[in-house]
Amino acid sequence: MAELIHQNFEVLTVIRRFDIELGFGEKTIEEVCINNKINPDFFLEIINSFNDEDYFSQSNLQAHDVEDILFYLKNTHRFYLTKKFPEIEQLIHELEFSENNSQNKQLLENFFNEYKEEFINHVQREEERIYPYITDLDKALKSKKACINFHENMKKYTISNYQQEHEDVEEKLYDLKNIIIKYLPSPLNTDGYNSILIKLFKLENDLNEHSRIEEKVIVPKVLEMEKAYHTAVLANQIEIA
Numbered sequence: 001m002a003e004l005i006h007q008n009f010e011v012l013t014v015i016r017r018f019d020i021e022l023g024f025g026e027k028t029i030e031e032v033c034i035n036n037k038i039n040p041d042f043f044l045e046i047i048n049s050f051n052d053e054d055y056f057s058q059s060n061l062q063a064h065d066v067e068d069i070l071f072y073l074k075n076t077h078r079f080y081l082t083k084k085f086p087e088i089e090q091l092i093h094e095l096e097f098s099e100n101n102s103q104n105k106q107l108l109e110n111f112f113n114e115y116k117e118e119f120i121n122h123v124q125r126e127e128e129r130i131y132p133y134i135t136d137l138d139k140a141l142k143s144k145k146a147c148i149n150f151h152e153n154m155k156k157y158t159i160s161n162y163q164q165e166h167e168d169v170e171e172k173l174y175d176l177k178n179i180i181i182k183y184l185p186s187p188l189n190t191d192g193y194n195s196i197l198i199k200l201f202k203l204e205n206d207l208n209e210h211s212r213i214e215e216k217v218i219v220p221k222v223l224e225m226e227k228a229y230h231t232a233v234l235a236n237q238i239e240i241a
């Protein structure tokens with residue numbers, strides 16, 4: 001496991017999302033995962049797709065338990081909101097402008113706050129509506145029982161609705177980067193912009209990877225689960241009460 005970090009320190013942030021703490025001595029990836037109740041294959045799939053954009057293996061990731069994938073996605077939301085966003089906010093806060101450019105800081109703060117608000121809404125919708133729906137569907141398939149409300153609600157909302165409404169949360173980050181790169185005069189502490197831009201580029205890549213899992217792994221997997229559910233209902237293999 002230590003070697004994995006030496007090879008690419010960027011995976012440190014991914015390791016945190018699995019709630020794995022450092023200090024693993026000579027333990028292998030498999031041993032660390034098992035100690036932390038994580039499926040080692042799933043962990044490696046996530047690490048590999050994070051490390052190498054071309055590696056992304058839709059079918060391998062889809063093969064994993066949907067709860068493992070949701071756990072990772074939720075922790076990733078948490079990572080953005082409690083770690084990445086505050087870091088960027090702090091860097092914007094530290095910018096120093098000359099008196100006649102002082103409104104720029106406010107402009108960046110407002111823009112970023114708006115972005116954050118949109119992002120929080122996006123995440124809330126996923127965690128309060130979509131992910132619980134997937135969990136209920138998973139439970140129905142595993143227990144062969146579904147409650148009538150769930151069954152009826154499925155007529156109004158399925159993963160196809162999510163697929164259609166899922167917004168691109170990265171787009172606005174691109175605009176923010178452009179405002180800094182193209183239009184705003186530099187602050188007095190000129191490195192300030194670079195630090196913010198580097199964080200924004202990294203966040204954008206990370207978000208792309210996150211959305212890719214939602215769109216290319218979760219959506220097709222849940223489509224299959226929905227199909228299996230309907231087949232089982234027709235064959236009276238799921239009890240609806």
Ligand SMILES: [Fe+2]
Binds near residue numbers: 073077126210214
């Ligand atoms: Fe998400």
Ligand SMILES: [Fe+2]
Binds near residue numbers: 214
């Ligand atoms: Fe999303």
